[in-house]
Amino acid sequence: MRLRHLAAAIVLLALGAAPAVAQWINHPTPGIPRTKDGKPNLAAPTPRTADQKPDLSGVWIMNGLSTATHITDVEMLPWAQALYKERQATYFHDDPASNCLPEGPRTGLAGLEPLRIVQTKYLIVILYETGAVRHIHLDGRPHPKDPNPTWMGYSVGRWERDSLVVETTGFNDRTWLDFAGHPHSESLHLTERFRRTSFGSMQVTMTYTDPKAYAKPFTVTVPAAYVADTDLLETVCHENDKSRPRLVGRIADEKALEKKVAVSVFAGYVGSYDAGFLGAWDVVLDGDELKIKMSPDGARLPLIPQSDTQFTFQALGGSIRFVPDATGKATQLILTIVEGDIPVMRK
Secondary structure, eight states: OOOHHHHHHHHHHHHOSGGGGSBOTTSOOTTOOBOTTSOBOTTSOOOBOTTSOBOOOEEEEEOOHHHHHOOOSOOBOHHHHHHHHHHHHTTTTTOGGGGTOOOGGGTTTTSSSOEEEEEOSSEEEEEETTSOEEEEEOSOOOOOSSOOOBSSOEEEEEEETTEEEEEEEOBOSSSOSSTTOOOOOTTOEEEEEEEEOSSSEEEEEEEEEOTTTBSSOEEEEEEEEEOOSOBOOOOOOOTHHHHGGGOOOOHHHHHTTOOOOOHHHHHTTOEEEEOGGGOEEEEEEETTEEEEESSTTSOEEEEEESSSSEEEEGGGTEEEEEEEOTTSOEEEEEEEETTEEEEEEEO
8 A cells, every 4th residue: 555656766766866767877977077087077167059048958857745735834725635635545556656647737747756857948848757857849839719628738938137937738637746645636737847957966846826726826845866878778667457456445544443552652763764875754642642854844744653663654655663661761773664674763
């Protein structure tokens, strides 16, 4: 009972670095700045095209798992709120990735798979490992007046000084804005601002406007990191169509089996854990509940106790087991998903 991409994140965690999942990992990227020892100089200035626009070309990782997984502080209209709660209650079983469908505006957002930007004067193409492709037109064309709704929408862009501003409309309503199940309507208007701040860094700010699903627009910002000396991996979604029928049940079923655990036991698990590529995970107490924050400003994700050490972790569709020492203080946690047991060490 898990999302394909979140499981992929754990694979990356186990491998320890994003480039390990891609092909041609030993072939150096030509034409990029390097230090004296031959390593990519990610602190070098932003490269520019012949017409002095920032050059966004290259392979990138958008590290927005925590931000993009749980959009917070948004006011949904009643139908969207009801659908959002239903998706959470049913293990996200209708997630597009679980159905081998395109993922729309969240594609590539969480940093679980790299993407490649190919930039020309009048067109920017973004290639994703899942096979999705975006065409961002820079030739001044307007959006289609009555577009046939698509999974990736229709994108037109313009330069505002050193920022690429992309406006996308014409989405269908079958995709999610994040991995937590926030819905949207066909009225979604996505505005992105890409700003490359150095050779190796880029900020992507996304503003979502959807008056049929949300009371007001909201914005999230995700950092992107250049990934040198590697390339994209061909990713084909095939097995999910076999496993999806097993995505049954409701969170309430497990809540009914919840074991009451003393807060003093939880106190031994509170602290920071090193989740590798996914950053620091903070285990916190929220009243008498134990929760996990996957980013400093991210949502607190609940853990449902099944015993003093074993918990259901809905956000990743698996379970977590804390390993305490003789004093009751956890030395690590073990995340269990279908791929197996993944140790996450306490800092």
